Amino acid sequence: MFTSFPTRLLAAGLMLAATAGAWALTPAAGAPELSLYIPGSQSNDPAFGFLVGNTTVANALCVDNATTTGAGTTTHIYFYTPSTADKAVNDQYSAIYCNTDDTKIPGLTGGSGAHHTTRLWISRRRLGASFVGLDAVANGTLLTYLKDPTAAVCSAFNGSYSSGGSTFQWNYSCTKASPGITATAATSDVTADVFRGVDNVTPGFADIDANSLNNKFALGGHIIGTPVTLKLRNALQYAQIQSGSLPGTCTVGDESAVCVPSLSKEILVSLFSGTIIDWSTLQVKVGGVAKDLTQVVADGVTAGVSGLSNPLDSIVHICRRENGAGQQVALLASVLKSPCLGGDSSPKLVEPGGFNDVQYATSLGAVDNCLKDFNDGTNSWFGTTNPAPFPNPPATSTPHGNQWAISIQTTERNASRGANYRFIKIDGALPTGEQVYLGHYPLVGEYALSWKNNVSANQNKALLALKDYSSLPSTIVSRNGTLSNHSWGQAGYIALSANGHTPPATWSAANPVTPYTRSLNGAPDACAIPVVNPDYATVELR
Amino acid sequence: MKMVKRQGYQWAAAICLMAGINTAQAAIDNGAPLIQAGGTGSAGELFLNVWDQAAATSYSIDLGTTVGDFLSGNLSPTFGHLDQRFIDWAATTSDPLIFNVASNNSYVGFQDPNMGVLLSRRTGASDPGHITVSTLLTWNTRVRDRAIALNIAEVAQNPGATATDYAANLSEVTTTGASSYFGYTFWTKTMGISGWDGSAKVRSSGVEDETLDFYFVHSPGGSVVASTRAVFDKLEGQFSLDIANAKLVWTPTVTAVPLPGAVWLFLGGLVSLLRLQKRVVAEV
Structure with missing residues (x-):
């Protein structure tokens, strides 16, 4: 007796499933x-x-x-x-x-x-x-x-x-x-040429000789941020509203683009090289009177401004990364110009032992938790251990919370604002693809793929395919999703015109290709100040 | 700035008594509190750097003496004796050679007067300006970083050595591209410190060899804040480089030691007391 057609179909389906x-x-x-x-x-x-x-x-x-x-x-x-x-x-x-x-x-x-x-x-x-x-x-x-x-x-x-x-x-x-x-x-957050000098090299290791790498390609621009603890963000926001740097329509806690506070590149350099050790160094003109940041906040607290609180201390707390961590290397190259300026002109990155509070957060997650603990007084990172030789975070018994800290972090994190830290502007520019495209935002690491010629032929072909695919504007667009879609704009990644992709005449989120290049001489150079790519020679004036 | 007598004087005695100065280790101890191979903070050691700029090669060696030992004059008889590698290297070099000497001692923390750097400075150079302790901390890291770079090269050039190997005073010869090269961007003649005239020139076409003064730039100790001025102590002596005999020579400057005021007061009082006693006896 023959089974019915649907039964036979089901049996075939089961067989297919079994062989799957x-x-x-x-x-x-x-x-x-x-x-x-x-x-x-x-x-x-x-x-x-x-x-x-x-x-x-x-x-x-x-x-x-x-x-x-x-x-x-x-x-x-x-x-x-x-x-x-x-x-x-x-x-x-x-x-x-x-x-x-x-x-x-x-x-x-x-x-x-x-x-x-x-x-x-x-x-x-x-x-x-x-x-x-x-x-x-x-x-x-x-x-x-x-x-x-x-x-x-x-x-x-x-x-x-x-x-x-x-x-x-x-x-x-x-x-x-x-x-x-x-x-x-x-893979590296920045091209290999800048992994030299003690700040950019894992302790005990020698500099990277980029010339030893036969194949080194910048795949795209990784937009990196300088996040601050939420309470510091609020303090900066309030101070800049009071000084008129931010619109009077902004309120403390406003997450919109226009209300994001800013620090200048020079102030960031001073913080990360240790010449600003106390937040009270920052002076704010309020009603024609100069006050330091802590005084401005204290006045706001007295006035009952929501979202403000007087910090536990006014020391600059820094959640820095370990030597050789790519995003920190990007900060050093792009903002501190180190080791790019060379010799005694390149600022040193802060280390523990000074008058500020410098701590090592040795992963992206550790940065999240370091900032969170300084803000909230939690113990997600306090009391943990770091890999040798980096000093451990403070013990949980160390008084903490409601402290003002700054760090370095990929803009692919905390778009949901689940952790109590926020990204800020640099020189008034948001860490968005648009601001990078316009040449306004400086902290961008050209993430890279590097290899030697000692790989097999198929490995080499696979790496070339990976390089080509990763560099495509369409690939970059697909990566710029919710992970980096912040309340103030789309951060994440930007494609490079140096890879042969034509930048749009004016900004297009669907075709995020920067007209600026660090590869003017044919090879990536993380120390180069970006200039308009002469191969395309158009740039939006804004 | 003040002059400090290196051997047998008040400063040395004080240094000897101060906590936190260890005896010498053989490989370069970078003197930093953190992030150094083989330890988490001990006294930094002196090291010598010599540069053949024309041939783009340089030689460095761990001098095997700590900051504390040097300041207290506790030098071994073989201090400054260079090794066969120097002799071989120097035989191939061109004129002139440039050298400097340094050591870091930051592991004790900025409240401690031993926190500082030993830095050579060309004899005859203008007096250094003032800096804050906050800036001194960056000087510490420059010298520490140099020691780290040298240790890496030592490991590479001395078979069997490791980053924690303190069994021998190691040396190395390096060239451009290496972080241990004298001309590496973070060292050179300024020792990585903007404006610091830190190096001397020898064997320079009949010109008299230059020598090096030696400074201990350090925290004043105590309640130090970021804006507190660092102390520049110019040590009484000079370094010279004796290439023919493969020696770095430290020549203390011997001067008459003035008696302190307290001694004069004491002696004056003693004389007065004797006179008074004589007078009292006479009255009886």
């Missing part, structure tokens, strides 16, 4: 045919195809996008966990295992089928951030990674975790990172 596992790349699917070990900053992570907010915003090399359930795709995401499967995170080791082919990697050889379908293992390492990645490539330093889907000892687990307003999803939790692996390429 054979299509998907899992640890059981066989060893990778092409592996890329890429240490360094997270600045280009979305382009690898990682899930952010349940979505793949970009995907340079994999045939499929990953899914939160791991079903219906050959692409899977692997996170490392030092404990249980549900505790996996991507701030140390992560990987993507997927199929790639010559539609993704032009010229790919080997593999199977007409398009050379190849099992690709992309192993990322964020530990040590930009400098460690560049050192691994430039100096051949062997590092620890998730070696492959089998050696990494992975189990299927569809998880999700949140950090800095972002949620990250994964499909496999892995418990073993293997040492002694050679890096294929490095």
Whole structure:
């Protein structure tokens, strides 16, 4: 007796479902045919195809996008966990295992089928951030990674975790990172040429010799901010309303673009080099009378202005990053012009032991928590430990909270305002793509991909494909989503005209290409003052 | 600015008594409170830098003596004796050579009068201006950073050495591109300090060799605030570089030691007392 058609269809469907596992790349699917070990900053992570907010915003090399359930795709995401499967995170080791082919990697050889379908293992390492990645490539330093889907000892687990307003999803939790692996390429928040001088180099390591890197490409502009604790933001906001620097229509706590307070580049340099050690150094003219910032706030508190409070102390608290952290390197190069000015003209970045309070926050999450603790008096970062040789945060018993602190942070965080810190303007310019495009906002790191010629032919082709894809304005646009969409505007990333992309005659969020370039002489130069790219020779006057 | 006698005098005695000065370690201790390989704060050591600018090479060596030992005159008989690497390097160099000497000692904190830097300054250079303790902290980091860079090069050039290896006084010869090179952007003749005339020239086409004065620029100690002025103590002596004998020579300036006022008062009082006693006896 024949079964009915719907029954046969159902049976066929079940059979297909049963074989779907054979299509998907899992640890059981066989060893990778092409592996890329890429240490360094997270600045280009979305382009690898990682899930952010349940979505793949970009995907340079994999045939499929990953899914939160791991079903219906050959692409899977692997996170490392030092404990249980549900505790996996991507701030140390992560990987993507997927199929790639010559539609993704032009010229790919080997593999199977007409398009050379190849099992690709992309192993990322964020530990040590930009400098460690560049050192691994430039100096051949062997590092620890998730070696492959089998050696990494992975189990299927569809998880999700949140950090800095972002949620990250994964499909496999892995418990073993293997040492002694050679890096294929490095990602960095800034191009390799500026990772020199003690402030920009991990203690105990030598400068990066950018000339040793055969291939070094700036992929895009990463807009970095100088966030301050919420109560300091409110204090600056109130003071600048009182002085007339901000419109009188602004009120304390207003999150709109026009009401974001500003510090000058020179004041920022003074703060980060330690010549301003106390917030009372900042003088404000109110009603024709000069008062220091703390006095202005005290007057506001007396007047009952909502959102203001007298700080616990007026010392400048700084949540700085560790030496060689890319976003800090970007601040040094773009704002402090260090080591760019060279010699005794380059300011030194502040360190502990002076008259201000300088603390080390050694990750993006630590910056969030450092600022939060100084503002709220919480213990998310106080009482924790830092990797050697950086001094630990203060003990939880140290009086803290309601203190005014400043730091360095990617504008891809805290758009949701979940943490009590806020970004400010520099010289009156917001950290938005538009203000970078106009040449007004200075703190932009050109994040980069660098490698040597000692990689295999297929690895080289994969890296070139990754570079090309990551640099596209369309890729940049896809990255500029809610993560960096703040109340005052769209921050995040901007494409570079130096990569051959034509900037719009006037600003277009849909085609965010800056007409300014730091690659006037054909190679990225983080120390260069951006100038209008002569290849296009148009720039919006505003 | 005041002159300080290096050996056997009041300042040295005071320095000896002060807490926080350790005995010498063999590799360069950068003297910083934090972020140095192998420790979290101990006395900084002196190091010598010599530059053949024309050939773009430089030589440096850990002198194996701490700031405290130097200030108290506790120098080993072999202080300043350079190694075979210097002899080999110097034999290949062109004229002139430029040298300077420095050490950092910031680990004790700015409230301590031992917090400061030892810096050479060309003999005959104008007196240095004044700086605040806040600025001194940046000078500390410049010298510390130089020590860090030298240690990195030492590890690379001395097989078996590590960043925490204090078993030998290490040296290195480097060239452009290395952070340990004398001409590296953060060191050079100014020792990374804007306007500091820190280096002397020797073996310069018949011109008399220059020498180096030596300054201890330090915190006055106590209740120091950012705007407190740092103290410039010019040590009594000079450095010269004896290339032929591979020695960095410290020559103390020997001058008559004036008796302090208290001694004169004491002696005066003693004489008066004796006279008075004589008079009293006579009256009886």
